[in-house]
Amino acid sequence: MGLLESRPLVQVMFLSRFLAGAALTGCAGAHLVSVATGAVAWFAAAVAVYVVNGIMDVAEDRGNGSRRPIASGRLPRASAAIFTGCAAALALAIGATAGIAVDALFFLGLGYLYSGPPRPAKRSGVATCLVIAALGLATFWAGMRAAQGNSAAAVVFGLVMSGWMGLVGALAKDITDVPGDALAGRHTFAVRYGIVPVARYTAGLAVAVAVAGVTMAALAAPVLLPSMLVLTVGACRLAGDCRSVAGETPRNPYRSFMASQYATITTLGITLLVHNAI
Numbered sequence: 001m002g003l004l005e006s007r008p009l010v011q012v013m014f015l016s017r018f019l020a021g022a023a024l025t026g027c028a029g030a031h032l033v034s035v036a037t038g039a040v041a042w043f044a045a046a047v048a049v050y051v052v053n054g055i056m057d058v059a060e061d062r063g064n065g066s067r068r069p070i071a072s073g074r075l076p077r078a079s080a081a082i083f084t085g086c087a088a089a090l091a092l093a094i095g096a097t098a099g100i101a102v103d104a105l106f107f108l109g110l111g112y113l114y115s116g117p118p119r120p121a122k123r124s125g126v127a128t129c130l131v132i133a134a135l136g137l138a139t140f141w142a143g144m145r146a147a148q149g150n151s152a153a154a155v156v157f158g159l160v161m162s163g164w165m166g167l168v169g170a171l172a173k174d175i176t177d178v179p180g181d182a183l184a185g186r187h188t189f190a191v192r193y194g195i196v197p198v199a200r201y202t203a204g205l206a207v208a209v210a211v212a213g214v215t216m217a218a219l220a221a222p223v224l225l226p227s228m229l230v231l232t233v234g235a236c237r238l239a240g241d242c243r244s245v246a247g248e249t250p251r252n253p254y255r256s257f258m259a260s261q262y263a264t265i266t267t268l269g270i271t272l273l274v275h276n277a278i
Contacts, residue, residue, distance in 0.1 A: 001075040002083035005068050006050040009258065014046040014139055015039060016265045017161065021143025023272055024154035028147045038098035038146030042139065045091035045104045049111030049135075051084045056115040057122075063180030103142040110135050125174070125189035133166025153221035157268070160213035160228070164261065167209055168238070171202040172254040175245065195245055202253060203239035210235035223275055227268040234260025 003011075022028040022035045054061070054070040061071035069075035088108055095104035114121045114131045121127035140158030144150050174181065174190040175198060182191050190198045210232040217224035238256035245253070 001069045002051055002080060002087070003047065005054045005070055005075055005080060006047040007068075010050060011043060011046055013258070013261055013265075015043050016262075017136060017139040018042045018143040018146075020161075020265055020268055021140035021154055021158055022147035023143075023269075024157055025144050025147040025149030025151050027149030031146065031148050034098045034148065035143070035146045037094060038100050038142065041091045041093075041095035041098060041100060041104055042107075042142055044087045044094065045107050045111075046139075048084045048087035048091060048108060049114075051080055051087065052111055053115045053122075055080050055084070056120065057184075060177065060180035060184045060186065063183040066180075098146050099148075100142045100145050103138060103145060107135065107138045107142070110138060123186045125187065125192065128174070128188065129166045129170045132170045133162045136162030136165040151221075153223050156213075156216045156221045157224055157227070160209065160216065160231070161261070161264070163209045163212070164206075164231070164257075167205045168202060168235075169254070169257045169261075171198055171205070172238070172242075172257045175199055175202070175242075176251045176254050195250065199242040199245045199250070199253065203242035206235040206238045206242075206257075207232075223271060224268070226271045227264045230267045231260055231264045234263055 018039055019028075019035070022038075028035050051070075054068060055077050058071055058077070061068060066072070070077060070080055091104045091108065092101050095101040110131055114128070114135075121131045137158060140154065140162065144154050144158075171189060174188040175195055177188075178190050178195060181188050189201075210228070213228040213231055214225070217228045234256060238253055238260060241250075241252040241256050
């Protein structure tokens with residue numbers, strides 16, 4: 001139940017970000033054990049962060065009609081809290097063997113900062129965007145640390161995709177969650193300014209992030225160009241979804257956001273395989 005609460009599709013994405021950070025250093029093969037161990041630790045840390053979010057977001061999730069285990073009552077909050085503690089402890093213990101225990105602790109801290117008292121970042125639109133972007137940056141950085149290397153490509157990809165998370169994903173998710181967020185007293189941009197205006201800004205930001213990604217790749221990391229072009233296609237699709245939002249809780253922009261992430265990282269993986277095979 002705990003793993004289901006942590007949103008498996010999101011966990012796969014965090015794991016992919018970690019591995020992308022490691023792979024782009026060009027050193028992952030030489031430190032395969034460290035990268036693999038670090039990936040397990042990061043998975044446990046991300047699971048802990050998202051289960052804490054589920055514990056703290058019961059009112060919002062029920063207001064939004066969520067069927068996840070905690071909101072639906074299938075997973076008691078006390079049991080979820082025990083599961084979270086075990087996952088966090090596992091992340092720190094395994095992370096220590098990969099040299100990323102401090103990184104995992106920082107990531108866990110960001111997760112608590114987002115969801116936990118006394119002033120959770122999730123209640124503010126600006127704080128939400130900043131923390132979500134920081135969670136992405138921490139993940140890419142931890143992958144680089146586990147691989148014990150760095151590269152311009154890793155830095156560029158981490159910055160662009162973290163911007164995609166914080167500037168696009170956070171707003172797209174808020175658009176879908178207005179009823180529950182308003183019920184819980186959260187002051188997200190969509191609650192404060194309305195779905196349609198925020199959707200328009202999200203469309204513009206999506207295209208801006210993608211264009212920045214293509215530009216940075218062309219200047220500093222050509223190996224990223226195929227993945228950045230895919231992100232651009234996804235951004236255009238998301239922008240179209242945002243311009244045609246309808247109803248109280250339009251979900252298409254967030255779905256396009258997630259699909260674009262998966263397509264971009266999949267393209268990166270294929271590009272790196274082809275590049276290394278040549």
